[in-house]
Structures are given as structure tokens and as C-alpha cells.
Amino acid sequence: MELDEASQRLRGQADIWKFMLSFADAMALRCAVELRIPDIIxxxxxxVSLSQIASAIPDTSTSPDISCLDRxxxxxxxxxxxTAQPSSDGSGDTSSTTLYGLTHSSRWLLSDDQLTLAPLLLMQTHPWLxxxxxxxxxxxxxxxxxxEKTHGREIWDFASQNQEFNKLFNDGMACTAKIVLNAxxxxxxxxxxxxxxxxxxxxGTGGAISEIVKSHPQIKGINFDLPHVVATAPAYPGVSHVGGDxxxxxxxxxxxxxxxxxxINYSFITC
Structure with a gap:
């Protein structure tokens, strides 16, 4: 059934609100990764409960704000x-305590997992990008x-002169390489x-070629990237790092x- 003009305008307003506030999802995800909430669970x-999560948050000098964490x-x-599920607190009231668990989505944010998107999320949502x-x-x-308009130089020059950004970028790219190579x-x-x-x-730092060489030891692997990138690359058996253009x-x-x-996000802002 076709919507009348008033209903279409109302739906249009809802769409604008959705797009305008969609950044909140990315920032909430970043918060979860920074606080290592998936790892804690x-x-x-x-x-686990909110209080269990709060008590396990690393590098806190004060008590975490439970109400903020709850939101x-x-x-x-x-x-x-x-996930969220009610749990009895012993009084018979099953609504007084909520227990939070992982989903197939949050398992991609585990920092110690071999296949994780956490470094890429931290890269993409960093103020620099x-x-x-x-x-x-x-x-x-x-x-x-x-x-370039934001930082006064193109991204590769910025990375070559900023070790923190270079590591942030390389870690983000390395985690995607592992996922792609696994497939x-x-x-x-x-x-x-x-x-x-x-x-x-x-x-990058050689993660992809190292996985190929590990599966096919007869291959002599060469990891080729810009000099400032390979300068921080770890050693891998059967792989040599070469810097160049x-x-x-x-x-x-x-x-x-x-x-x-x-x-897509990265290419939009750098190309």
C-alpha cells in the first residue's frame, strides 16, 4: 500500500535521524574494544554481570561508571x-540482574583471537582516520x-613520520590479511x-606472505612494501622483507x- 505524503515525510525524518546518529554504533563498538569487554566475557x-565486567576493565585508577557502562x-x-539474559540474584527476582554474553559478531572483537577485526576497528575509528x-x-x-587536507600530507608520508599511526595502520591491515589468507x-x-x-x-608487515609460506614451505617469500613499513616487520621463516616503491x-x-x-571507508578519504 502506497504511503500518503505525511507518512512518507515521517519516514524520511526517521531515515535522517538514523543516518545522523549511526556514528554512535561505531563509537560504542570502539568503546567495547578499548575496555576489552569481549575479552572479559x-x-x-x-x-557475566555489569559489575563483573566493570571489575575486570584494565588500567582503571577509579571505579568505572556502572550507569554509563549499562547504557x-x-x-x-x-x-x-x-546477548543479555536475566539471572536470579537469589531473591527470586530474575529481572534484577542481567548477564551479558558473546555473539558471533562480538567474537570477531576478541583481541587474542587469530582471526580478529579489533585492530581494524580501532584503526578505522581513530581520530586520525x-x-x-x-x-x-x-x-x-x-x-x-x-x-591530505586534514593532516597536511599524504597518508604514507604521515605514517613514515608518525610511529604510532604507522603501527595502528599496519596492525589494522595485518588483521584483514589473516582473515583473507585463511579463506x-x-x-x-x-x-x-x-x-x-x-x-x-x-x-605490509608480512603476515599474508608468511601464511602462504607456512602452508607451502617450498616457496621463497618476499614481502615488499615501503621502507618505513618493512622496518617494523617481524621475522618470519622463509620470508625476506624488501623495502621500495x-x-x-x-x-x-x-x-x-x-x-x-x-x-571503502579508507579509499574514500585517501584517494
């Missing part, structure tokens, strides 16, 4: 990040790149069998491996 082996958790329950979004109108009026190696089982050497162009030259190998690791 996971370490208990089952649903954050209720929002994330509404978004299906956590959120600020360029405020420059979109300037980009339309003047042209140019949002990141590739489980399905593309024999695709690397004929190779003696492989170069990962734009390989892909637009100038690429190390020789039997094959080149390149993955599309830039998210």
Missing part, C-alpha cells in the same frame, strides 16, 4: 553485538584528498604448489601476489 567462559551495553545488545571525513565538502569545492588457503589449496618464489606487493620496481619472483586490502 570470554575469559569468564560464559555470560553502552544496552545499545550493543540492541545491535546484536552482545575519522577527521578526514569532515573534509568532504572541501574536497568537492576544491578537489584534492581528504586525508584463500582453505579453498585454493593447490594454487601455490607450482611456485618456487612469490612476492607480496604492498604486503612499487611504482619504480618490484623484486623478481615466479609470481606476484596483490590483495585488495583497502576498505
Amino acid at each position: 570470554n575469559s569468564h567462559g560464559g555470560p 553502552i551495553m544496552r545499545l550493543l545488545v540492541r545491535r546484536n553485538i552482545f 575519522m577527521a578526514p571525513w569532515h573534509c568532504f565538502s572541501r574536497c568537492v569545492k576544491e578537489g584534492g584528498i581528504a586525508f 584463500i588457503l582453505s579453498e585454493y589449496k593447490d594454487g601455490f604448489g607450482c611456485l618456487g618464489s612469490l612476492v607480496d606487493v604492498g604486503g 612499487m611504482f619504480e620496481s618490484i623484486p623478481n619472483a615466479d609470481a606476484v601476489f596483490m590483495k585488495v586490502k583497502l576498505t
Whole structure:
């Protein structure tokens, strides 16, 4: 049934409110990761109360604000990040205490899990990468790149001169590489069998190529990225790190491996 004009305007208003406040979901997720709430629940082996979460929050010099934590958790329950279930406090009243548990979504935010999106979430929601979004109108009026307008330099120069940002960015990219390679190696089982050497162009700190070499030890892996990136890369068996510029030259190998690791959000603000 077609909506009348008044109903359509009301629905339009609801949409604007939804889009205007959608940032709150990302910030609540960031809060949960910063406070290590998924890890706290996971370490208990089952649903826990607000007071149990609050008492386990790391690096607190004062008592956490339970009412603030309650509002954050209720929002994330509404978004299906956590579960909530009533628990009796011994008085027979099952509504007096709520226990919070993990969902399939929040398990992607466990910091110690091999396949985690927590570093990427912290990267994408950091002020350094959120600020360029405020420059979109300037980009339309003047042209140019949002990141450069915000920080005065392009992202690779910024990373080369800011160790904290360099680590934030590399950690975010590394976690996506693990997820992508887990899928590739489980399905593309024999695709690397004929190779003696492989170069990962734009390989970050080498997490992706190291997983390939681990599954195919006959491959000599080359992790190729900008010098300031490979300078912080850990050592991996069978992998050598080479710094350089892909637009100038690429190390020789039997094959080149390149993955599309830039998210839509990231590409919008840097391209």
C-alpha cells in the first residue's frame, strides 16, 4: 500500500535521524574494544554481570561508571553485538540482574583471537582516520584528498613520520590479511604448489606472505612494501622483507601476489 505524503515525510525524518546518529554504533563498538569487554566475557567462559565486567576493565585508577557502562551495553545488545539474559540474584527476582554474553559478531572483537577485526576497528575509528571525513565538502569545492587536507600530507608520508599511526595502520591491515589468507588457503589449496618464489606487493608487515609460506614451505617469500613499513616487520621463516616503491620496481619472483586490502571507508578519504 502506497504511503500518503505525511507518512512518507515521517519516514524520511526517521531515515535522517538514523543516518545522523549511526556514528554512535561505531563509537560504542570502539568503546567495547578499548575496555576489552569481549575479552572479559570470554575469559569468564560464559555470560557475566555489569559489575563483573566493570571489575575486570584494565588500567582503571577509579571505579568505572556502572550507569554509563549499562547504557553502552544496552545499545550493543540492541545491535546484536552482545546477548543479555536475566539471572536470579537469589531473591527470586530474575529481572534484577542481567548477564551479558558473546555473539558471533562480538567474537570477531576478541583481541587474542587469530582471526580478529579489533585492530581494524580501532584503526578505522581513530581520530586520525575519522577527521578526514569532515573534509568532504572541501574536497568537492576544491578537489584534492581528504586525508591530505586534514593532516597536511599524504597518508604514507604521515605514517613514515608518525610511529604510532604507522603501527595502528599496519596492525589494522595485518588483521584483514589473516582473515583473507585463511579463506584463500582453505579453498585454493593447490594454487601455490607450482611456485618456487612469490612476492607480496604492498604486503605490509608480512603476515599474508608468511601464511602462504607456512602452508607451502617450498616457496621463497618476499614481502615488499615501503621502507618505513618493512622496518617494523617481524621475522618470519622463509620470508625476506624488501623495502621500495612499487611504482619504480618490484623484486623478481615466479609470481606476484596483490590483495585488495583497502576498505571503502579508507579509499574514500585517501584517494
